[in-house]
């Protein structure tokens with residue numbers, strides 16, 4: 570067990586009372602896989618989020634150290650650590666948002682689908698815990714291959730009778746972050762002012778940036794369109810190759826995940842007009858899951874937006890994306906059903 574001083578019950582009570590007096594909205598957030606490359610940076614960023622009152626850090630290794638370290642930050646959230654399967658239930662009970670970056674990352678030469686055999690089982694176990702301990706929570710699923718792990722999570726929740734499609738979101742925020750950055754570079758704009766919708770899924774050709782819908786409105790030459798689309802689709806591989814065996818994107822992912830989690834919390838708080846791209850249950854295409862813009866609210870993904878008008882290049886990309894997505898979704902669904 571984690572040393573008692575890491576989870577001081579009296580201090581915690583006093584801090585929670587203080588917070589209640591101040592009337593500050595506080596959400597309880599768990600990170601599963603919190604000692605990993607993404608998990609640690611994400612824990613840091615969530616500890617800095619004023620909407621978070623309690624932060625649970627769960628992993629099968631090293632969570633006591635990460636918890637001790639993060640808990641010394643002088644920000645509001647109370648941090649508690651949980652180590653190993655026997656502590657999963659305690660980590661999940663009472664949570665409002667569960668973010669899952671648990672699982673193995675790619676090495677050079679691998680596709681995200683090559684992670685399926687290991688990560689599918691990890692996601693199943695963690696989602697079984699969610700269904701049992703916090704069935705109404707909002708789940709942000711980061712573990713790859715997202716195109717399959719989200720269908721896995723959905724089937725686990727269906728089996729447990731807890732499935733709420735609005736509350737299960739595959740995290741594709743890094744694709745949007747990359748798209749805004751690369752488009753900003755080409756246009757000579759601050760990426761903060763750029764908004765690129767990225768739809769489809771989260772692997773290779775399933776990542777479909779809609780460059781015809783970039784804000785502020787602009788146009789690209791065919792060469793720019795080709796360069797940007799490929800760079801956004803291959804952004805993950807670019808980092809995997811640069812890290813040369815030491816893993817995949819962790820820092821930019823933690824940044825994107827923290828922004829996305831913050832958007833989910835603002836939605837839960839009742840803020841209006843919170844819109845982000847995510848891989849969700851969808852009727853936008855014939856596929857059961859698809860990434861597109863969604864409006865986040867108290868119920869989770871309250872509205873899934875249509876794709877809007879696509880140009881010829883994007884229509885061709887959409888057909889390619891759907892073909893690969895259909896297989897990845899089916900593979901995830903079969904993992905639980907069969």
Ligand code: NAD
Nearest residue numbers: 602604605606607629670671672673674711712713743822
């Ligand atoms: P990492 O190996 O650094 O960390 C993963 C962590 O998960 C480790 O600390 C490990 O102990 C933990 N873990 C393993 N099994 C677990 C279990 N059963 N319960 C709880 N924790 C468990 O890997 P990383 O770089 O942080 O990447 C994690 C995952 O995120 C990978 O699958 C990676 O492909 C994926 N990823 C997704 C995106 C995205 O855009 N959705 C971006 C980057 C990485």
Ligand code: LMR
Nearest residue numbers: 675713804805806817818
């Ligand atoms: C990413 O897009 O960076 C992640 O999905 C990790 C990977 O394997 O590329």
